[in-house]
Amino acid sequence: MSARRAGEHVRHAAASVGDGAWRGRLAPGSAADVAVLDTDPFAEGSAAPLTSRVLTTVVAGRVVFADAEVRPG
Numbered sequence: 001m002s003a004r005r006a007g008e009h010v011r012h013a014a015a016s017v018g019d020g021a022w023r024g025r026l027a028p029g030s031a032a033d034v035a036v037l038d039t040d041p042f043a044e045g046s047a048a049p050l051t052s053r054v055l056t057t058v059v060a061g062r063v064v065f066a067d068a069e070v071r072p073g
Contacts, residue, residue: 003042031060 007025014024023031036056041048057065 006042033060034058 011020011024014020019031022029023033026034034057035054036058037049037052038055039048039052041052044052053067054065055067055070056063
């Protein structure tokens with residue numbers, strides 16, 4: 001899946017629950033939910049999300065999870 005297609009899926013998911021104005025994209029004023037993986041799913045192929053490890057998760061602009069290996073200090 002391309003980055004463009006992934007972005008479309010995220011935007012459509014947010015819009016389908018009525019949150020399209022403030023979720024589903026990385027932009028000023030948006031919720032900024034994002035997960036950082038240890039692989040590039042666009043380079044690794046469609047199975048990558050099934051085997052990738054989550055390194056960090058940000059919800060509404062706040063880090064809610066950080067793997068011990070990437071946690072500062």
